[in-house]
Amino acid sequence: MKKITALAIVALVVxxxxxGVKWAKQxxxxxxxxxxxxxxxxxxxxxxxxxxxxxxxxxTIEQPTDHSNSTPTPSPTQEPEANHTEEEDPDSLGExxxxxxxxESIAALVNPNNRLPDQYEPTDLVYPDVRFIFAEKLDKRKxxxxxxxxxxxxxxxxxxxxxxxxxVSGYRSRxxxxxxxxxxxxxxxxxxxxTYSAYPGTSEHExxxxxxxxxxxxxxxxxxxxxxxxxxxxxxxxxxxxxFIVRYPEGxxxxxxxKYEPWHLRYVGIELAEQLNTNDQTxxxxxxxxxxxx
Numbered sequence: 001m002k003k004i005t006a007l008a009i010v011a012l013v014v015x016x017x018x019x020g021v022k023w024a025k026q027x028x029x030x031x032x033x034x035x036x037x038x039x040x041x042x043x044x045x046x047x048x049x050x051x052x053x054x055x056x057x058x059x060t061i062e063q064p065t066d067h068s069n070s071t072p073t074p075s076p077t078q079e080p081e082a083n084h085t086e087e088e089d090p091d092s093l094g095e096x097x098x099x100x101x102x103x104e105s106i107a108a109l110v111n112p113n114n115r116l117p118d119q120y121e122p123t124d125l126v127y128p129d130v131r132f133i134f135a136e137k138l139d140k141r142k143x144x145x146x147x148x149x150x151x152x153x154x155x156x157x158x159x160x161x162x163x164x165x166x167x168v169s170g171y172r173s174r175x176x177x178x179x180x181x182x183x184x185x186x187x188x189x190x191x192x193x194x195t196y197s198a199y200p201g202t203s204e205h206e207x208x209x210x211x212x213x214x215x216x217x218x219x220x221x222x223x224x225x226x227x228x229x230x231x232x233x234x235x236x237x238x239x240x241x242x243x244f245i246v247r248y249p250e251g252x253x254x255x256x257x258x259k260y261e262p263w264h265l266r267y268v269g270i271e272l273a274e275q276l277n278t279n280d281q282t283x284x285x286x287x288x289x290x291x292x293x294x
Contacts (some may be wrong), residue, residue: 042117093190093199094118106146106209106269109283112194112257112292115201116173122208124224125171130155132167133218142171144208147243152213154242163231164216168263173206203246209267227262236262240277243270255284257292 097115100108110116127141128148143151151167157163172180178200185192204210212222213235220226227250236246246259247266268276268283276286284291 003155043099060067076263093194094201097199097202103207106267107272107283108207108209109287109289110202110204110207111284111289112199113290114204115199116174116206118201120201120206121173123173125208128152128167128170130165130167131216133214133216133221138175139171139173140205141167141168143211143267144210146269147211150243150267154239154244157238157242158231158234163234164217165213165231165235166216168212168214168221169205170211171208172203174200174206177201178205179208204264206265210247211263211265212263212269214263222261222263224260227260230245232262235265241271243267243272245273245276245283249282252282255291256282 029073035260094115098113099117100110100114103110103116103120104106104122122144124145125136125142126145126148128143128151130152142148149199172253177198178219179191181197181200184197187193198204200206214221214226215229215231220229226232237246239245244267245264246282247255248261248266250260253259272286277281279286283289
């Protein structure tokens with residue numbers, strides 16, 4: 001009986017030792033785990049949560065801050081740069097242009113470099129007996145008497161050859177030319193207006209010796225397409241026989257200052273017209289004048 005009791009005590013001691021060893025190992029493992037696991041702050045907790053969200057597909061994209069209701073910081077105001085380009089006064093342009101000495105001469109050179117006197121007006125203007133593309137009896141029908149007679153003769157000769165011409169625009173007064181030029185200045189400014197419109201006093205139409213012509217049906221009046229018509233070919237070939245020249249011929253723009261205008265005829269008299277035609281000259285070349293720069 002005493003032997004059994006002693007064995008029981010020994011067994012209890014062994015069991016107690018075993019449990020004690022297991023308990024000690026568990027405590028040691030717990031202590032090690034506590035030492036290796038990081039302590040999460042607010043910042044790295046957010047990082048961890050973001051990682052988890054990325055793994056789970058729950059990624060939230062941060063939206064830009066809306067400052068629409070906040071008061072913006074004013075930026076320094078920049079003064080606009082001053083424009084120092086001064087536009088020319090249209091009324092002062094004529095001061096630098098040479099005034100021709102004999103404005104009544106049928107051979108007078110009138111161009112952007114040479115102008116008529118301020119008060120000049122032809123005294124022998126008449127209405128040539130030719131057809132026009134308009135019915136009204138306006139001033140732009142007029143030419144000086146000698147030029148008007150020559151125009152009538154030329155129209156008759158053209159018609160005999162089967163070409164029917166019509167007048168478009170002849171004489172313009174200084175006041176009317178000024179109105180035209182100022183209208184273009186108001187639209188495009190002085191510098192640009194000078195490239196396509198004549199300053200008052202520099203237009204050949206003011207001499208009463210220039211006439212724009214076209215075909216009798218009015219097609220291509222004062223337009224480039226007139227140059228492709230048979231009527232323009234006839235004029236280029238025969239106009240000099242009546243004292244007219246195509247004042248702004250093709251290929252002479254750097255001399256006359258005007259592009260090719262097959263419709264613009266200028267009366268200079270038969271003798272000079274034939275000479276210019278023979279020598280393929282413009283009035284500028286005939287007078288050895290300074291080429292027009294526009």
